[in-house]
Amino acid sequence: MKLPPNVSAAEFSSAIDKFRNIIGSDRVYVSDEDVALYRDAYSPLWGEADELVASAALAPITVEEVQAIVRVANEHKIPLYPISTGKNLGYGGSAPNLSGSVIIDMVRMNKVIEVDDRRNYCIVEPGVTYFDLYNYTMANDKKVIVDVPDPGWGSVVGNALDHGVGYMMPTYRDHWNAHCFMEVVLPNGEIMRTGMGAAKGTETWGEYRYGFGPIVDGLFAQGNFGIVTKMGFWMMPQPQHFGSAIVSVPRYEDIIPLVDEANYLEDLGIIGHPRYGSPLQPEPNGIDPELLRLHAMPGGGEVSDYQKYVNDRGLDYWNLTMFFYGSKAGVEANFEFARERFARITGAKLKITESFQFPLSAEDKEKAKWVVSLGIPTMERFALGTRSDLMPKPSDGHIWFSPVIPRSGEGIIHAHQVFGEAFKKMGIPSPIGPFTTPRTWIYRAFVFVMSFSVYRTDPEANKKVVETFRKLIDIAAEHGWNEYRTAPPFQDQVARTYSFNDNALLRFQELLKDAADPNGIIAPGRGGVWPRGMRRV
DSSP states (O other), X not given: OOOOTTOOHHHHHHXXXXXXXXXXXXXXXXXXXXXXXXXXXXXXXXXXXXXXXOSEEEOOOSHHHHHHHHHHHHHHTOOEEEESSSOOTTTTTTOOSXXXXXXXXXXTOOOEEEEETTTTEEEEOTTOBHHHHHHHHHHTTOOEEOOOOSSTTSBHHHHHHTTOBOSSOHHHHXXXXXXXXEEEEOTTSOEEEOGGGGSTTOSOTTTOOOOSSOOOGGGGSSSOSOEEEEEEEEOEEOOSEEEEEEEEESSXXXXXXXXXXXXXXXXXXXXXXXXXXXXTSOOSSSOOHHHHHHHHSXXXXXXXHHHHHHHHTTOOSXXXXXXXXXOHHHHHHHHHHHHHHHTTSTTOEEEEEEEEESSOOHHHHHHOSOGGGGTOOOOGGGGGGSOOSSOSSOOSEEEEEOBEEOSSHHHHHHHHHHHHHHHHHHTSBOSOOTTOOOBOOSTTOEEOOEEEEEOTTOHHHXXXXXXXXXXXXXXXXXXXXXXXXXXXXXXXXXXXXXXXXXXXXXHHHHHHHHHHOTTOOBSTTGGGOOOTTSOOO
């Protein structure tokens, strides 16, 4: 067992006994076998001396139990690390930032408190998954859509707190931006509610997020200022109709007007999540050997190589899938408006790909291609990690490198150039190339996501991944492309890249941390914010 720093075995044992008195022995986990379940399954430090591991785990059911746990933790200086369901794979999973922390596993706090389909919001506890919320809306015939991420087994609350995202209209797919109201157990064990939830007898806690005075909600997102026990979210009303369409363009440089037109349509509220793609992007199976050869080159092939490849085969270079919601007449009118806009690009082709009426039938759900854009949670994302031509040796997991770049075609091209050159200098196959498209979940920004495989039985390969990852953080920061989210081993480094005025932001966060959590017990190091006495130079 890895004890918390500066806590003796006797002190730790005393705290564990008190935790048992609060929640019962059956919900206090201290055996090596149980605690091992809270390791980061995708850790690039797996089995290494510096792997981040917990000392114990607790599974409260009520807010009162969480409060009592926090008070005991203060008494014994036990660091706590709250998780909702621990499914944040690729970004740390259920492992803490500080080895020896006690996990607060909130998966049993799984009540859907309210879903209002007249005012279109929900209130949920942190153990509620996207499957849970979706099933609740279906079972209770609620006329709202759940905006879901990949995959659907994660927590609605936990996903939002780590700035997670989905696939529908901008208002809803940025899950943190769609939140309204929080209930939090503070580091001293008190309960606080934010927004209109701070008022007695409120009837608008799921509607008006601001309340009165300074807004403190952001301290609890990617932060360590309390333990969130309830959270509200705006929900999208069920539309009458859904449609998808795809537009294709023939040249590499067409990405510039393609993005411009998509931005225009999205910012007008005409389309939802814009999903960029390319026939050059690797498919798991059946890849053309010539394309595989280009992809395997350090830094990827040249633009001219790929342009020749698509020209010789009569392919287009880029495509964009768009999603439309509303009345049937409105969807059809918006599709025609989109057709007019994209006709400005020479050689652009556009066609309708899907059309569904709500409520969806079982047959519709079965044949739909973009089910997440219909608000249906799935586990299909895990199919990407299976054995294939591109991955003959399936990995044990992956870590995501996720820098934010400008929402423009020029930004994409610049990222291709910078990262392509970086991988050439490192002399390793590139996970990106001049065919890579950004993730567009976050409204008004692109995330240039790269995945790096990790292997539990190959520590040397993992060390190279960590080294590459750290180099990329610095390279991206040099160009103003900082990560929006990262796994615990890299959070200190990423936090330091937000360096304006000698890291004034981090210094202010540390000032607040010392005031709100003087014993430093809530998730030390989360988001790169450490309590006094644990700070790293």
